[in-house]
Amino acid sequence: MEKHVCIIGILVNQKSENAPKVQQILTKYGSLILLRSGIPYSKCDRGIINLTVEATPDELDCMTKELSSITDIISKSMILANDANQLQICSL
Template sequence: MEKKICIVGLLVNEKSQQAINVQQVLSGYGKLILHRSGIPYSDCDRGLINLTLMATTEELNNLTADLNKIQGVKAEALCLAANADELNVCDR
């Protein structure tokens, strides 16, 4: 299957309760993640996580579905390129 370069944005509500669940899911998909950054909103117990990854459509759908199963988490994906060659990223 063809891999795509994608960005996944996550809004984590109830961060103090859900952070460990989010981390468990992300660890399971760690081989796909090229970059991860986060912004804490401690005053309202929220967090924003940005991921850049290279994944097949199936892998991307599974990741976002697993994240969206977590109460208080909203995950959305945007794919930038149909394959790694379009962004001159080496094929793994």
């Protein structure tokens, strides 16, 4: 099945309580993650996680649904490239 290159943004509210749950999901889907960066908002007990992933539509859907199933977590995704294989082809 064709894989997409996607960006996923995750807002983690109640970070002290929810970070372990989010980390468990990210570990489960770790093979899909190309890049992960995060910004802590410790004063507000929040955090923002940015992911770049290479995933099939089903994998992306499952991952974002699992993340969004956690109370106080907001997860949004955006497809950057419909066919990841096309990004590996360079014509000179």
